Amino acid sequence: MSKKEDILKAATALFAHKGFQFATMSEISKLTGAAEGTIIYHFKSKEQLLLAILKDAKTRIIEEFEKYFEGKTFESGLSMMEDVVSFYLYLAGMMDEQFLLLQRHYPYQLADTNPECREYLEAIYNCLVDIFEKAILLGQADGSMADFHPRKTAMILFSMVDGLVRFKNYNLYDAGALYSELIASCRRMLRNA
Amino acid sequence: MSKKEDILKAATALFAHKGFQFATMSEISKLTGAAEGTIIYHFKSKEQLLLAILKDAKTRIIEEFEKYFEGKTFESGLSMMEDVVSFYLYLAGMMDEQFLLLQRHYPYQLADTNPECREYLEAIYNCLVDIFEKAILLGQADGSMADFHPRKTAMILFSMVDGLVRFKNYNLYDAGALYSELIASCRRMLRNA
DNA sequence: CCAATTACTGAGTGAGCGCTCAGTCAGTGT
DNA sequence: ACACTGACTGAGCGCTCACTCAGTAATTGG
Numbered sequence: 001m002s003k004k005e006d007i008l009k010a011a012t013a014l015f016a017h018k019g020f021q022f023a024t025m026s027e028i029s030k031l032t033g034a035a036e037g038t039i040i041y042h043f044k045s046k047e048q049l050l051l052a053i054l055k056d057a058k059t060r061i062i063e064e065f066e067k068y069f070e071g072k073t074f075e076s077g078l079s080m081m082e083d084v085v086s087f088y089l090y091l092a093g094m095m096d097e098q099f100l101l102l103q104r105h106y107p108y109q110l111a112d113t114n115p116e117c118r119e120y121l122e123a124i125y126n127c128l129v130d131i132f133e134k135a136i137l138l139g140q141a142d143g144s145m146a147d148f149h150p151r152k153t154a155m156i157l158f159s160m161v162d163g164l165v166r167f168k169n170y171n172l173y174d175a176g177a178l179y180s181e182l183i184a185s186c187r188r189m190l191r192n193a
Numbered sequence: 194m195s196k197k198e199d200i201l202k203a204a205t206a207l208f209a210h211k212g213f214q215f216a217t218m219s220e221i222s223k224l225t226g227a228a229e230g231t232i233i234y235h236f237k238s239k240e241q242l243l244l245a246i247l248k249d250a251k252t253r254i255i256e257e258f259e260k261y262f263e264g265k266t267f268e269s270g271l272s273m274m275e276d277v278v279s280f281y282l283y284l285a286g287m288m289d290e291q292f293l294l295l296q297r298h299y300p301y302q303l304a305d306t307n308p309e310c311r312e313y314l315e316a317i318y319n320c321l322v323d324i325f326e327k328a329i330l331l332g333q334a335d336g337s338m339a340d341f342h343p344r345k346t347a348m349i350l351f352s353m354v355d356g357l358v359r360f361k362n363y364n365l366y367d368a369g370a371l372y373s374e375l376i377a378s379c380r381r382m383l384r385n386a
Numbered sequence: 387c388c389a390a391t392t393a394c395t396g397a398g399t400g401a402g403c404g405c406t407c408a409g410t411c412a413g414t415g416t
Numbered sequence: 417a418c419a420c421t422g423a424c425t426g427a428g429c430g431c432t433c434a435c436t437c438a439g440t441a442a443t444t445g446g
Binding site: 387388389390391392393394395396397398399400401402403404405406407408409410411412413414415416 | 417422428430433435442
Binding site: 018019155190 | 211212214215296297298299301302318339341342345346348349351352353355356357359360363365366370371374375377378379381382383386
């Protein structure tokens with residue numbers, strides 16, 4: 001692995017676990033064995049380093065979902081929803097540091113003044129909510145789901161799943177124990193009575 | 194209003210909107226007209242100032258819910274749940290800066306090493322989830338809600354409502370437009386079919 | 387083989403931070 | 417009048433931080 005990739009990986013972990021402000025260049029330097037000057041050489045500034053991380057996260061999340069759905073068919077919208085929730089949680093476990101970073105405030109604060117940052121965050125957010133929405137639209141078409149506002153309900157669904165990831169990240173409760181209850185709740189919420 | 198209260202209020206706003214690290218003592222000083230020495234005089238340190246804010250938030254949130262439920266009766270668990278969700282969102286609007294601060298990571302990071310901080314956060318969290326749980330237990334007793342795990346479902350409910358507050362805080366979507374969809378989703382999720 | 391380019395280094399810089407402390411000042415009890 | 421107390425001040429201290437820059441090492445292409 002190249003030194004640049006090393007830095008990106010270590011910085012992702014530090015930004016995710018300590019926050020942008022508390023993660024220092026010297027700490028990234030120590031963790032990677034690269035001099036502080038090397039970090040700046042590759043990424044220009046600490047803020048640009050964060051942007052590179054977010055760009056990387058965006059690319060990977062979109063790729064992973066595309067790969068997952070490639071040639072896949074679902075017996076119903078309701079079962080697609082279950083699949084999507086499962087895969088979302090699986091991905092949040094695989095890319096735990098990126099998802100943790102995306103749950104912090106700083107990227108969204110930066111997005112207020114930095115259009116590039118805003119672009120990455122919106123792309124990720126839209127990718128995720130779009131997938132929930134697609135499952136709902138399918139479910140409403142095949143009659144497995146009741147009639148409600150697809151986009152708004154997709155956002156509520158997103159909140160529920162994101163909340164479980166948050167519980168896991170904060171260690172507030174055994175998230176695994178909540179998984180089956182979450183799926184059951186989603187089913188009750190969406191299904192055609 | 195005393196200078197100490199002024200500082201507490203200004204610091205709450207700054208910690209909520211900028212984050213603990215990016216909010217500086219000199220900024221709090223400028224906003225309140227109090228010298229930096231005065232802030233330290235009243236609160237000992239920046240961290241102690243945050244703790245005072247969290248203690249204040251804890252006290253007020255618990256008080257407000259106690260006041261709200263004083264002598265109140267509900268026709269069913271399902272309608273109590275609606276009332277609770279409404280009041281939660283109302284309170285999150287009234288105390289927007291405290292709720293925003295409680296959605297940041299830093300307080301939970303501090304809680305890892307500071308037992309006092311942990312105590313305040315747990316008290317707030319338990320207060321909120323307990324109220325959802327009470328509504329569910331009532332609903333299951335009076336038959337308006339289906340049979341599921343009360344505590345776990347209360348946590349999922351909490352996630353949903355908390356997510357809507359987050360949407361509002363991040364300005365990602367008009368949260369008001371989501372309110373009626375949220376209530377409807379909760380009803381479908383909880384009601385006895 | 388040797389420029390030329392790219393990758394990397396780390397001591398040094400200056401800005402900004404939380405906090406200190408010697409001191410002012412208004413209010414209160416005697 | 418005086419002593420005492422608690423609220424408040426702000427220049428200054430020590431420290432940490434992101435970033436600079438002059439220089440070195442490695443890689444590449446003619």
